[in-house]
Amino acid sequence: MKIAVVGTGYVGLVTGTCLAETGNDVVCVDVNAEKVAKMRNGEIPIYEPGLDILFLRNIVQKRLTFTTQLEEAVLDAQIIFMALPTPPGGDGSADLSYVLGASKDIARLIKDYKVVVTKSTVPVGTADKVRAVFAENTSVEVDVVSNPEFLREGVAVEDFMKPDRVVVGTSSDRARALMAELYGPYVRSGNPIIFMDERSSELTKYAANSFLATKITFMNEIANMCELVGADVDMVRRGIGSDARIGKRFLFPGVGYGGSCFPKDVQALAKSADEVDYDFSILKSVMSVNEKQKTVLVEKMKKYYNGDLAGKKFAIWGLAFKPETDDIREAPALYIIDALLAENANIVAYDPEAMDNVKRLKGDRIAFAADPYEALKDVDALVIVTEWSLFRNPDFARMEEAMKAKVIFDGRNLYDLNRMVDYGYYYNSIGRIIVEQ
Numbered sequence: 001m002k003i004a005v006v007g008t009g010y011v012g013l014v015t016g017t018c019l020a021e022t023g024n025d026v027v028c029v030d031v032n033a034e035k036v037a038k039m040r041n042g043e044i045p046i047y048e049p050g051l052d053i054l055f056l057r058n059i060v061q062k063r064l065t066f067t068t069q070l071e072e073a074v075l076d077a078q079i080i081f082m083a084l085p086t087p088p089g090g091d092g093s094a095d096l097s098y099v100l101g102a103s104k105d106i107a108r109l110i111k112d113y114k115v116v117v118t119k120s121t122v123p124v125g126t127a128d129k130v131r132a133v134f135a136e137n138t139s140v141e142v143d144v145v146s147n148p149e150f151l152r153e154g155v156a157v158e159d160f161m162k163p164d165r166v167v168v169g170t171s172s173d174r175a176r177a178l179m180a181e182l183y184g185p186y187v188r189s190g191n192p193i194i195f196m197d198e199r200s201s202e203l204t205k206y207a208a209n210s211f212l213a214t215k216i217t218f219m220n221e222i223a224n225m226c227e228l229v230g231a232d233v234d235m236v237r238r239g240i241g242s243d244a245r246i247g248k249r250f251l252f253p254g255v256g257y258g259g260s261c262f263p264k265d266v267q268a269l270a271k272s273a274d275e276v277d278y279d280f281s282i283l284k285s286v287m288s289v290n291e292k293q294k295t296v297l298v299e300k301m302k303k304y305y306n307g308d309l310a311g312k313k314f315a316i317w318g319l320a321f322k323p324e325t326d327d328i329r330e331a332p333a334l335y336i337i338d339a340l341l342a343e344n345a346n347i348v349a350y351d352p353e354a355m356d357n358v359k360r361l362k363g364d365r366i367a368f369a370a371d372p373y374e375a376l377k378d379v380d381a382l383v384i385v386t387e388w389s390l391f392r393n394p395d396f397a398r399m400e401e402a403m404k405a406k407v408i409f410d411g412r413n414l415y416d417l418n419r420m421v422d423y424g425y426y427y428n429s430i431g432r433i434i435v436e437q
């Protein structure tokens with residue numbers, strides 16, 4: 001099939017590349033000429049494991065092309081995906097100006113029937129707004145479809161190629177048939193393409209992310225309780241996760257959820273609820289608990305150092321909002337860094353992928369190390385923020401040599417408590433017993 005993808009951010013690029021992989025001709029459009037030039041040369045603008053191979057293969061085989069000209073992409077396309085940003089506006093609601101602006105531009109160009117798909121996370125009712133923009137600007141028949149993405153950064157290729165489900169919101173049989181044809185190759189193992197109306201589809205995306213954010217937040221609160229009553233959250237997690245109704249995944253407590261989706265989507269759903277005079281109180285609690293959770297490690301540190309962090313030197317392992325990405329949007333590490341800097345502490349950070357991004361934000365207010373052990377040189381403590389695999393089994397003898405004191409604050413519960421007893425560390429993690437030296 002002939003596909004256009006408007007917007008080559010994270011979602012657009014993964015969508016375009018993965019759609020080309022099953023034989024479709026995909027043209028990606030972006031207004032950023034420099035980015036388009038780079039992509040034409042095979043340079044991939046984001047870090048996403050496994051995407052580079054598919055990206056290059058499909059460029060070489062000429063199924064994946066790039067342009068700055070909307071016209072080149074949309075004229076021949078049967079299906080046009082809009083993967084445009086929907087940033088939170090000043091009041092927390094999603095800003096639809098990119099989506100509606102692109103709709104108007106597309107409407108003025110097209111000459112025959114198109115399926116126009118909103119892939120971006122958009123509030124309920126957006127399909128109607130997009131449809132209205134098309135109706136005002138073209139007489140050509142257009143079906144507007146909602147098709148939210150459920151891609152996790154770091155495993156986005158797998159999530160796209162083998163989705164748990166595909167959600168398609170449309171009231172048109174013609175669009176439904178085209179979408180079923182397009183997604184058929186991705187659901188061969190029997191996972192469903194769930195067709196529904198546009199509004200339910202739009203709400204499904206917010207409900208999924210808000211539910212997951214709530215699940216994590218619930219576990220963070222259980223972890224906080226565990227610390228107060230002397231229980232071990234790892235045990236509680238296993239104890240409840242084995243119940244199929246609860247499920248084992250997304251039960252890991254930590255330093256709060258971050259990233260480009262959960263914080264924005266929870267906020268946007270709460271805002272949508274306000275607009276229809278519904279008091280979605282769980283979401284409000286989720287947001288406020290998550291804010292607090294982001295600095296739980298700093299509170300632990302203040303307690304340990306009797307409120308005096310000034311002049312102390314701390315290593316931070318992990319800056320990205322989660323492993324396998326260089327993305328630092330809403331990353332808890334940024335909040336932790338700011339809180340530590342406010343206490344006049346010194347910071348040396350290490351992250352396998354995200355250091356350049358943090359450098360751009362924080363400049364020389366913190367130092368960066370070339371490897372995890374270099375970061376530990378003469379530090380008063382190690383603070384673990386992101387659970388990159390390489391932090392899971394470090395060389396504790398080498399760590400001990402580098403560090404001034406054997407103190408670890410672990411926001412991701414990476415280490416076995418008994419092991420830390422054996423190694424003689426002070427080890428303070430989330431929702432578990434503190435190992436004292």
Ligand code: UDX
Nearest residue numbers: 149150151152153250251252254257258259261321322
């Ligand atoms: C999420 C959704 O999973 C995805 O379906 C949606 O399309 C986009 O948003 P992503 O933002 O890539 O994906 O990250 P995800 O892996 O879901 O993690 C989100 C945040 O929750 C991270 O900050 C992560 O550290 C945190 N998290 C996740 C926990 O704290 N504990 C967990 O058990 C799981």
